[in-house]
Amino acid sequence: MTSARAEVAAEELPALATRNPISRSAVLGALWRNKPGMAGVFILVGLVLFCYLGPLVYPTNQSDVDLLNAALPPGEGFPLGTDSNGFDVLGRLMQGGQVSLQIGLLAAIFATTLGTIYGAVAGLVGGVVDGIMMRIVDVLLSIPFLFFVLIIAARFQATPLTLSLVIGGFSWLVAARLIRGEVLSLRVREFVSAARLMGASNRRLIFTHLIPNTFGVIIVNLTFQVADSIIVLAALGYLGFGLSYPVTDWGSQLSSGVSFLAADYWWMIYPVGACIVLTVLALNLLGDALRDAIEHRTV
Secondary structure (H helix, E strand, C coil): HHHHHHHHHHHHHHHHCCCCCHHHHHHHHHHHHCCCHHHHHHHHHHHHHHHHHHHHCCCCCCCCCHHCCCCCCCCCECCCCCCCCEEEHHHHHHHHHHHHHHHHHHHHHHHHHHHHHHHHHHHHHHHHHHHHHHHHHHHHHHHHHHHHHHHHHHCCCCCCHHHHHHHCCCCCCCHHHHHHHHHHCCCHHHHHHHHCCCCCCCHHHHHHHHHHHHHHHHHHHHHHHHHHHHHHHHHHHHCCCCCCCCCCCHHHHHHHCCCCCCHCHHHHHHHHHHHHHHHHHHHHHHHHHHCCCCHHEEE
């Protein structure tokens, strides 16, 4: 009788060692029914098309300074006017949007990847190691984020890659906490216990069983991380630590435009400000919708 039960248990182990993945159709269906979420999707798609396909329809010279056409108001030939260097504001928005979106996405991917691995290790190992790792996170969270980023950004030449790494290198802490919490609940599930009985190492448990089952949380966190990274990038540009000519981003454009606010050159400020607000709003709406869709699916 005992041997028969053991044989049955051995046959069930492979089945227990897996967990049903999140149904993409169910999540997409819930997202489609979420009107604010779909509004975020349409806004985000529109901004991406504006930034990447817009220059093909509306090519402009964004490399040569033209002081003769500096600070022109919106009119014929310049739908959104020109900035203090004579650059077409509309074309500059497209160019700056490409850089801002690329940096935001790269920084978010870096931060989410680092935070996911760190949190998964802490949650699975537990005990003293978990306590030490999370105290490190608490200490880093106690340091003002923007202050730390400004110090690092001031010591390195600002390029899209360095800014992505700097922003991402200090944005992984929240992701680490979120994933750790998920792993703490997952590690006591039957499929993890079954994988242990089958001889799975901690590395295999993390990358094969635990992280894939936190994918929903990872995706939601990634959308918020992109929004946060774009805000931080805009703040760095506004404070003068952004990209240098000829490369530009929305934060640097906003910083340049604010100095002309007293002269009522509104076209240098409001369009780029609207792009930043719309992008962050769209990402937050999408993140909220994905979170609701995944939580509804798991209930």
